[in-house]
Amino acid sequence: MYSRLIKNKERFFGVSGLLYRSNVLMYDRASESLWSQIKGEAVTGKLTGTRLEVLPSRLTTWGKWRKLHPESLILSTDTGYTRDYTKDPYLDYYARQSGFWSFFKLGPGEKEKELVVGIELDGQARAYPLELLRQQGEIRETFGGIELRLRFDSATDSLQVIRADGSKVSHMLAYWFVWKGIHPQTGRYK
Amino acid sequence: MRYSGAMKKKTTSRQNRLLLVLLIAVLPLLIAASWDFSKSSIPTSEIMGGGPPRDGIPALTSPKFVPAAGVRFVRDEEQVLGVILNGVAKAYPTRILSWHELVNDYYLDLPVLVSW
Numbered sequence: 001m002y003s004r005l006i007k008n009k010e011r012f013f014g015v016s017g018l019l020y021r022s023n024v025l026m027y028d029r030a031s032e033s034l035w036s037q038i039k040g041e042a043v044t045g046k047l048t049g050t051r052l053e054v055l056p057s058r059l060t061t062w063g064k065w066r067k068l069h070p071e072s073l074i075l076s077t078d079t080g081y082t083r084d085y086t087k088d089p090y091l092d093y094y095a096r097q098s099g100f101w102s103f104f105k106l107g108p109g110e111k112e113k114e115l116v117v118g119i120e121l122d123g124q125a126r127a128y129p130l131e132l133l134r135q136q137g138e139i140r141e142t143f144g145g146i147e148l149r150l151r152f153d154s155a156t157d158s159l160q161v162i163r164a165d166g167s168k169v170s171h172m173l174a175y176w177f178v179w180k181g182i183h184p185q186t187g188r189y190k
Numbered sequence: 191m192r193y194s195g196a197m198k199k200k201t202t203s204r205q206n207r208l209l210l211v212l213l214i215a216v217l218p219l220l221i222a223a224s225w226d227f228s229k230s231s232i233p234t235s236e237i238m239g240g241g242p243p244r245d246g247i248p249a250l251t252s253p254k255f256v257p258a259a260g261v262r263f264v265r266d267e268e269q270v271l272g273v274i275l276n277g278v279a280k281a282y283p284t285r286i287l288s289w290h291e292l293v294n295d296y297y298l299d300l301p302v303l304v305s306w
Contacts, residue, residue: 004301044230063266069279073255088285
């Protein structure tokens with residue numbers, strides 16, 4: 001999730017229908033710049049190079065979430081659009097192993113559509129397989145000279161990446177092949 | 191008769207192939223013509239149509255919410271994106287997000303973009 005404030009001005013976003021290396025490109029309606037959804041950065045148009053501030057969100061289940069936050073609101077299916085909300089239109093996509101094109105060769109044990117925790121520090125990208133973090137609960141490593149601690153709590157599905165001083169590092173959840181598409185030089189934790 | 195039929199088929203398939211090649215050649219030009227590529231940080235020749243046209247997948251701009259208590263349309267084991275910000279907690283079932291990919295939302299006065 002991102003803030004929609006760009007230089008203190010609110011922007012509205014739409015779906016461009018375009019892809020760049022398996023990355024969905026969104027656009028802001030005011031400047032019509034295209035933005036990488038995973039990077040949160042404008043990649044074409046007037047705002048090229050501008051980044052959106054990442055805000056925390058978590059992927060969890062409704063049961064866990066409503067127990068933690070009984071006062072929570074939930075998005076209504078009354079969206080103004082007629083869609084079959086009983087079905088996720090991407091079920092086939094989730095299950096299928098390959099996108100349209102393959103942009104790189106998978107390493108041993110890697111899957112295109114496995115979720116990774118992606119972080120960027122000083123322009124360097126690194127990915128941590130979510131399943132590995134789930135199993136271990138914690139990963140500690142020094143990346144780019146910075147001591148990092150990744151923590152995953154399966155009771156609440158909360159995921160945090162923190163530096164030694166306790167400050168948070170923003171992260172994204174993405175499919176491995178999507179993350180690698182936008183960050184070809186990314187490292188990957190093993 | 192048979193001969194001319196075969197001829198016709200051959201011409202049609204050749205025409206179709208020509209059309210396909212033309213489409214592949216023209217599509218990137220169409221994309222470039224409808225977006226501002228005068229500035230970019232990626233090779234714009236690698237930008238491809240994903241299928242639906244612009245806004246073919248409609249982003250939500252005034253989403254409605256219901257309180258968690260008494261909600262029946264989502265099962266406990268279903269996946270949601272959970273957000274707590276400015277003291278407001280919201281959950282977005284991912285099967286709804288998939289139909290819209292983007293939600294232009296607010297947490298009090300903070301405008302946010304939920305992307306899926």
